[in-house]
Amino acid sequence: MNIVDFKEGLERHHKIPKVHGGSDEYKNLQLVHISCHIEYHKAFPAKGPIPTKAQIDEYCKIIKRKRLAGML
8 A cells, every 4th residue: 555545645753752752854754644643542542651563563463464454
């Protein structure tokens, strides 16, 4: 899936949230689909602890399975 499929808008996501000292520098930002951003922050609130790479990878696997099953 291409991030720019023109089916959904994009938002900028802070890899390290600003509430945890993250900046607006390019290296701390990534573009994500609006719905993905909402779902991500349901699982990992910006004011909560910063998730580990393993937690993010597991979350991504779950989301992919749900999308394939038509649940998202």
